[in-house]
Amino acid sequence: MSVTFFTPAPVSAWAFSCGHENGVTAHRFATWQEASDFLNDQARDDLGTGALAVCGDDYCFAFGRMMTHAILENGGPSMQVSNHNAVRILAAIGLTAREPICGEREAENFMARVITSTPTDVHTADCLHKLREIAEFALETGRPVVWA
Incomplete structure (x- = not known):
C-alpha cells in the first residue's frame, strides 16, 4: 500500500470518451450538465453516441456508449x-x-x-x-x- 501527497486538480472542461486512452473527443463544455445534455441529445437524435468516437475502434463507432470525461488542469x-x-x-x-x-x-x-x-x-x-x-x-x- 502507498500514500500519495498532491494538490487536487480542478476540472477545466468536460469532453466525451469511449474509454480508450486515445478516445477523448475535441468537444469542450463548461459544465458536466451541458456535456450530459449534448450527449443525451446525440443519443436520441442519432440512435446512439458511437458516431462521436475518435479512437479508431470499429466497435466504438458502431456500438460505443460515450461518457462524459473531465479535462483536468495541471495537477x-x-x-x-x-x-x-x-x-x-x-x-x-x-x-x-x-x-x-x-x-x-x-x-x-x-x-x-x-x-x-x-x-x-x-x-x-x-x-x-x-x-x-x-x-x-x-x-x-x-x-x-x-x-x-
Missing part, C-alpha cells in the same frame, strides 16, 4: 511513498496518521509544518524537500495539500 508535483514512510513523514511535520492514511491541509498550514520540521535522516530530508515543492505549488494555485 502539479506529487510524491508517492509507502504507508510506513507516510506515517514517519507525517509525524515529522507534526501530524498523526490513522488508517486509512489520508488527509488534507490548507497550503499555508502545510508549508509552515514542512519548513519548521527537522529531518531525522536523509530519506526524510528528501521527502520534506519534495513536500515543500508540493506546498509551494499549492500556495501558488490556492489549492490544499492532500494525501491519500
Whole structure:
C-alpha cells in the first residue's frame, strides 16, 4: 500500500470518451450538465453516441456508449511513498496518521509544518524537500495539500 501527497486538480472542461486512452473527443463544455445534455441529445437524435468516437475502434463507432470525461488542469508535483514512510513523514511535520492514511491541509498550514520540521535522516530530508515543492505549488494555485 502507498500514500500519495498532491494538490487536487480542478476540472477545466468536460469532453466525451469511449474509454480508450486515445478516445477523448475535441468537444469542450463548461459544465458536466451541458456535456450530459449534448450527449443525451446525440443519443436520441442519432440512435446512439458511437458516431462521436475518435479512437479508431470499429466497435466504438458502431456500438460505443460515450461518457462524459473531465479535462483536468495541471495537477502539479506529487510524491508517492509507502504507508510506513507516510506515517514517519507525517509525524515529522507534526501530524498523526490513522488508517486509512489520508488527509488534507490548507497550503499555508502545510508549508509552515514542512519548513519548521527537522529531518531525522536523509530519506526524510528528501521527502520534506519534495513536500515543500508540493506546498509551494499549492500556495501558488490556492489549492490544499492532500494525501491519500
